[in-house]
Amino acid sequence: MSGRDPIPYAPEQPGAQPPNDYPAYKSTINRHPLRAPIRVPHTLTEVTGPSFTRRWHGKNLADLTLQHKGEPLGERIVIAGRVLDEDGRPVPDTLVELWQANAAGRYAHERDRHDAPLDRNFTGFGQVVTDKQGGWRFVSIKPGHYPWRNTHNAWRAQHLHFSIFGPAFATRIVTQMYFPGDPLLATDPIYHSIPDATARERLVAAYDPTLSEPEWALGFRWDIVLRGRAATPAEG
Amino acid sequence: MKLPVTGSQTVGPFYHYALDRPEWSDLTRHGARGEKIRIEGRILDGERKPCIDAFLEVWQANAAGRYAHPEDRQNKKPDPKFIGFGRVFTDAKGRYAFTTVRPGPVPGRGNAMQAPHIAVNLFGRGLLKHLATRIYFPDCAEANEADPVLGLIDDPKQRATLVAQPAKPTRLGRAILPTFRFDVILQGEGETAFLEI
Numbered sequence: 001m002s003g004r005d006p007i008p009y010a011p012e013q014p015g016a017q018p019p020n021d022y023p024a025y026k027s028t029i030n031r032h033p034l035r036a037p038i039r040v041p042h043t044l045t046e047v048t049g050p051s052f053t054r055r056w057h058g059k060n061l062a063d064l065t066l067q068h069k070g071e072p073l074g075e076r077i078v079i080a081g082r083v084l085d086e087d088g089r090p091v092p093d094t095l096v097e098l099w100q101a102n103a104a105g106r107y108a109h110e111r112d113r114h115d116a117p118l119d120r121n122f123t124g125f126g127q128v129v130t131d132k133q134g135g136w137r138f139v140s141i142k143p144g145h146y147p148w149r150n151t152h153n154a155w156r157a158q159h160l161h162f163s164i165f166g167p168a169f170a171t172r173i174v175t176q177m178y179f180p181g182d183p184l185l186a187t188d189p190i191y192h193s194i195p196d197a198t199a200r201e202r203l204v205a206a207y208d209p210t211l212s213e214p215e216w217a218l219g220f221r222w223d224i225v226l227r228g229r230a231a232t233p234a235e236g
Numbered sequence: 237m238k239l240p241v242t243g244s245q246t247v248g249p250f251y252h253y254a255l256d257r258p259e260w261s262d263l264t265r266h267g268a269r270g271e272k273i274r275i276e277g278r279i280l281d282g283e284r285k286p287c288i289d290a291f292l293e294v295w296q297a298n299a300a301g302r303y304a305h306p307e308d309r310q311n312k313k314p315d316p317k318f319i320g321f322g323r324v325f326t327d328a329k330g331r332y333a334f335t336t337v338r339p340g341p342v343p344g345r346g347n348a349m350q351a352p353h354i355a356v357n358l359f360g361r362g363l364l365k366h367l368a369t370r371i372y373f374p375d376c377a378e379a380n381e382a383d384p385v386l387g388l389i390d391d392p393k394q395r396a397t398l399v400a401q402p403a404k405p406t407r408l409g410r411a412i413l414p415t416f417r418f419d420v421i422l423q424g425e426g427e428t429a430f431l432e433i
C-alpha cells in the first residue's frame with residue numbers, strides 16, 4: 001500500500017441500509033441484482049465527487065411555498081437540520097434536493113394518476129447548498145398520504161424525498177424523511193426495508209418547537225449522517 | 237463514538253419534474269478539453285423490460301485523468317471547464333444518453349494504474365439503495381486487462397458487462413461523435429456487475 005493512497009470511506013454499518021432484494025416492496029422483485037456486488041477498495045474515483053460551490057447547481061430554492069403566484073394549500077412546515085458525517089463533522093457546500101407530494105398526496109408529475117387535486121401553487125421541489133456548519137432549512141407544506149399499488153389498499157406514510165451528495169462519489173445518498181406519530185409508519189414497507197430499528201427510526205424527523213415560526217409554520221428537525229472516513233490504515 | 241449513517245430509501249417513480257436538469261446530460265457544455273464522445277444504452281429489468289423510471293449519475297476524470305476535486309493532487313492539468321459530473325434519465329423505452337469527453341487514466345491503489353472509466357450510480361423505482369457500477373472503453377483492451385477493479389471480477393462474462401460496446405457514431409449538429417453503448421441489466425442472464433463501494 002502506498003502512503004499516497006486515499007483514505008477510504010468507512011464500510012456500511014450492519015442493518016443501516018436496506019437490501020435491494022426486499023419482496024414486500026414489489027418493485028424490487030424484478031429489479032434487484034442476483035449476484036453479490038464486487039467489493040472495490042476505494043481509489044481516487046470513489047473518494048472524489050462533484051462540488052456544488054460553483055455556479056452550476058442552479059437557484060437556491062429553500063421556500064417551496066413561494067414558487068408560484070398564490071400560496072399552496074396545506075399545513076406550513078419548516079424542516080431544518082444538518083448534514084454530518086459519522087464522526088459528527090459538518091458537511092458544508094453540498095447540494096440537498098427535496099421533492100414531495102402536495103397536501104392532497106399528489107405529485108406534480110405527469111405519471112402520477114392518483115385521483116387527488118393538483119395544486120397550481122405547489123410544485124414540490126426545493127434545493128439548497130449546505131452552509132459552513134452543514135446546515136440546511138426548507139419551508140414547505142406537509143405532504144399528504146397517497147395510495148400506491150404495492151398491495152391491495154396500500155398507502156404510503158407521509159414523506160419527503162431527499163437527495164444528498166456529500167464530499168465523494170461514495171457518500172451519495174437518496175432517502176426519505178418521515179413525520180413523527182404517523183400511524184402508517186407501522187406498516188410502510190419502504191420504511192421497514194431498513195433492518196435495524198434504531199437506524200430506521202433515524203428517518204423520522206423530530207417535532208421541534210424552536211424551529212416553528214409563530215403564527216406561521218410548524219418546525220421539524222432532521223439531521224442527515226453520511227459515511228465518514230475509515231481510520232487511517234496503520235501501515236499507511 | 238460513530239453516529240449512525242442515514243439509511244437509503246428508493247427515489248420512487250415521481251422525481252423527474254424535480255431532478256431532471258436536461259443540461260446535466262452534456263458534461264462538455266462549458267467547453268471541456270479532450271475527445272468528445274457519446275455514451276448511450278438502455279436499462280433493463282429481470283424480464284428484459286425497459287426501466288422507464290431510472291436515472292444514472294456519472295462521475296469521471298477530465299481528459300488528462302484528473303478529477304475536479306481537492307483530493308486529486310496529481311501533477312496533471314486541471315480543466316476548469318469540466319466538472320466531471322452528469323445526471324441522465326431514461327425515456328419511455330428505457331434509453332439514456334449523455335455527451336462527455338473521454339476520461340484519462342487515473343491511479344489505483346499502490347502503484348496500479350486504472351484504465352479510463354466512468355463511475356456510475358444508478359437510481360430508480362424498485363431500488364431501495366442505488367447501485368454502483370463503472371463504464372470502461374472497448375478500445376483500451378490493454379489498459380482494461382491491467383485494471384485492478386476489472387481484475388477483481390473472476391467471471392470473464394461478468395467482467396465484460398463493464399466494458400461498453402462500439403456503436404454507430406452520433407451526429408450532433410456538425411460534429412460526429414464516437415459513440416459507445418452501455419446497457420445495464422439489473423437482474424438475471426447478462427446481469428451487469430455491480431460494485432460495493
Ligand SMILES: [Fe+3]
Pocket residue numbers: 101159161248
Ligand atoms: Fe413519494
